[in-house]
Amino acid sequence: MLAHPDALNDDDPVSRLRGFIAHGDYRPGSRLPPERELTDELGVTRSILRKALDALEREGAIWRHVGKGTFVSATEAGLTQPRGSLAELGRQLTPVKMMRARLTIEPAICREAAINASNAALTQMNLAMERAHAVSNWQDYETQDDNFHRAIAEATDNPLLVAQFDQLNQVRRAVALGNVVRRSARPGPDHPSFGEHEVIATAISQRDPHGSYEAMRNHLRSVSARLFGEG
Amino acid sequence: MLAHPDALNDDDPVSRLRGFIAHGDYRPGSRLPPERELTDELGVTRSILRKALDALEREGAIWRHVGKGTFVSATEAGLTQPRGSLAELGRQLTPVKMMRARLTIEPAICREAAINASNAALTQMNLAMERAHAVSNWQDYETQDDNFHRAIAEATDNPLLVAQFDQLNQVRRAVALGNVVRRSARPGPDHPSFGEHEVIATAISQRDPHGSYEAMRNHLRSVSARLFGEG
DNA sequence: TCACTCCAATTGGTTGACCAATTTTTCGGA
């Protein structure tokens, strides 16, 4: 497994700077030494130090102002637990935990979609579902499967829930990458997901919140069973 | 939904660079123009451009090598989902939709926490809850309220769900900013949230998934009622 | 003693020149 980018790497300036702040008793809101002093304490040149400060500032761990100095943010985000990128999260997350997260989030979004879906959103959703039937290889199927699930998120008519789904989905792609073994060149017409998708779409179209929730939950459990075995 | 997140803050060099890559038909693995050309195309100095490239490299969206050039990563992480759009999302989202998103996500996370919480996580959660009682002003209360809800997300023992909560919470802070009017200097001992928090914590401690779900849902509906009126 | 002004020191930000790794071109020899 890959170590975290700057957890174990003492030669990484960003991790050294994090360590300096974390172990230097700098409380939120307190001021750091000026850059020209930090260069001495950390033993790096100013340009290298500034690159590390840029990274921490972008994460929100510190804020700076000309003439004033550099200060530790009120929320210590990124100091005790450096906020890894989503790609990094995808690399660390086990497929089982990925699936548990999907089972937690997606049925809830699906229920909200059943409550808020406009007719236009329903059309979009059904379109994505039908396209999945016509694909000629697994890669295209994945794309259309993505589109179908995303169409459900958009049917909630809530940009924040769409953003939540996108975050979930981005990590999912990183986790799934290269882990899947297919037994055929393309999904057959009896692929279980096709039927499950239709149950979901029907429930949402009928504005049935509980039915939509259960349909999505069953679908994901079915996917889970195919991935990890029935257990 | 935001059609072009990058178009909205043209002043952020990172967003502009993201937009340039996203709309410039650069496929994963392809090479970007050299820095000295990008400065012309984006109309920024090289140092500003390099700071933006540093940010994208740290996110894993690109990789660079001296003499070779700058390349788009195999996984397009950070290009379709620019981090900067969250602040914009917070500005556009109505408080009502914010609350609907919370009602969709947080009870689901709370149920998952009841299933997976370790004893250490429970301790952390209870600690955050007790701290909220001792605050002397509303700002500290908000902080401790944040901590309590985040402790629940961490109790799921699932980094992805924590990331989902963080995204939700980040937008919430942007939405809530400056919208709240308080009638007293600090939360009184009979503040409804105190009791509701305890119900939640108890349900999670007893590993009661359904009870935890309902407790969180009731809490959020109570907050919603205080914000928007009973309707 | 207080208030105000001004100047020097401090501090983060920016710039242009230079450095080193890599690729491309050039050109002589077989």
Added chain:
DNA sequence: TCCGAAAAATTGGTCAACCAATTGGAGTGA
């Protein structure tokens, strides 16, 4: 015509000098 080494051009990385915002104290006058 082909090969290979050397030179030139390209490209990302680094550095030292300089810039501008801010602070704080010395100086001045009422």
